[in-house]
Amino acid sequence: MNIIRTVRSVAFSSIPNRTLSTTRSLSTPSAQYTAFEVNDKTGIATLTLNRPPVNSLNLELLTEMRNCLKDAETNKCKGLIITSSSNSVFTAGLDLLEMYQPQDERVKSFWTALQSMWMELYGSKIPTAAAINGHAPAGGCLIATACEYRVMLPNFTIGLNETLIGIVAPKWFVSAFLNVVPRRVAEQAITQGKLFTTAEAHHVGLVDDVVNTKEEAIAKCEQFIASFKNVNPYARALTKQQFRIKELQELEQQREKDLQIFLGLIMQPSVQKAMGIYLEGLKKKSKKQ
Numbered sequence: 001m002n003i004i005r006t007v008r009s010v011a012f013s014s015i016p017n018r019t020l021s022t023t024r025s026l027s028t029p030s031a032q033y034t035a036f037e038v039n040d041k042t043g044i045a046t047l048t049l050n051r052p053p054v055n056s057l058n059l060e061l062l063t064e065m066r067n068c069l070k071d072a073e074t075n076k077c078k079g080l081i082i083t084s085s086s087n088s089v090f091t092a093g094l095d096l097l098e099m100y101q102p103q104d105e106r107v108k109s110f111w112t113a114l115q116s117m118w119m120e121l122y123g124s125k126i127p128t129a130a131a132i133n134g135h136a137p138a139g140g141c142l143i144a145t146a147c148e149y150r151v152m153l154p155n156f157t158i159g160l161n162e163t164l165i166g167i168v169a170p171k172w173f174v175s176a177f178l179n180v181v182p183r184r185v186a187e188q189a190i191t192q193g194k195l196f197t198t199a200e201a202h203h204v205g206l207v208d209d210v211v212n213t214k215e216e217a218i219a220k221c222e223q224f225i226a227s228f229k230n231v232n233p234y235a236r237a238l239t240k241q242q243f244r245i246k247e248l249q250e251l252e253q254q255r256e257k258d259l260q261i262f263l264g265l266i267m268q269p270s271v272q273k274a275m276g277i278y279l280e281g282l283k284k285k286s287k288k289q
């Protein structure tokens with residue numbers, strides 16, 4: 001494998017030193033919130049989100065994710081698995097603090113980074129899989145549905161719950177969701193802001209498989225990626241593109257408009273108020289625990 005980035009070990013205690021002899025870290029020296037490893041035997045890359053306590057997606061994490069996704073493609077990895085270093089949260093979705101009483105320039109960069117990360121993941125030429133080892137609300141569900149395959153651990157939740165926070169799930173969040181669940185289920189769930197339990201998500205097809213441990217989840221993702229071993233990667237990529245090009249082009253052509261819609265919505269006083277109340281509720285709950 002052609003490694004183009006500085007190879008360095010990423011040390012954080014929550015990730016066990018599994019298969020150190022056969023994996024290498026490709027994170028940039030500035031990587032703060034992610035670990036990116038490539039298994040030399042399988043050629044499969046694993047991107048681990050590591051922004052405690054809940055992997056909320058801020059500008060820096062989104063930027064790192066995008067860089068890792070680009071690296072996986074540039075290095076011609078066989079596939080990419082996204083997972084979390086937390087035992088209970090895949091990601092809590094977008095960092096609400098980026099949207100609550102935001103600074104003008106930062107919030108624009110934040111939304112632009114989300115668009116870029118999503119386009120990179122949704123349009124990735126290589127097989128992508130999510131090992132959902134914890135809760136995956138809103139932006140967490142967005143990441144999972146952008147992948148081609150999802151496996152989840154029991155007793156967690158996943159879904160687009162934006163309406164419960166008083167915000168609207170953008171069209172591209174919805175279109176990726178619609179790729180995996182029937183339209184009627186999607187409409188009802190997204191308007192209700194429904195968070196599916198793992199069992200419910202499996203039942204409606206939002207996740208493909210359920211397993212008991214993170215190791216099993218990673219193994220399932222590896223099996224999914226290995227299922228393409230006899231498929232020409234170029235033909236595979238072009239075929240995948242046929243399924244996804246519409247949403248990618250739509251967002252690419254409407255990036256500025258999408259940004260303005262986002263800013264217009266979140267800057268509404270009623271939306272700021274609802275977000276403030278929601279954040280307060282989260283903090284109260286967290287203090288009680």
Ligand SMILES: CC/C=C\CCC/C=C/C(=O)SCCNC(=O)CCNC(=O)[C@H](O)C(C)(C)COP(=O)(O)OP(=O)(O)OC[C@H]1O[C@@H](n2cnc3c(N)ncnc32)[C@H](O)[C@@H]1OP(=O)(O)O
Nearest residue numbers: 056092093094095096097135137138139262265282283286
């Ligand atoms: C036109 C379009 C306009 C707008 C579109 C915007 C689309 C938005 C997409 C989103 O992703 S919005 C975010 C939605 N996310 C959520 O609703 C999840 C909220 N979090 C939770 O439900 C829980 O935290 C949990 C993920 C289930 C984990 O529970 P746990 O008990 O493990 O942690 P706890 O709740 O105690 O939280 C710890 C700590 O983290 C803070 N927190 C949690 N989630 C977020 C978040 N998304 N952003 C920022 N901060 C978050 C929480 O307040 C606690 O903070 P504290 O320790 O300081 O009290």
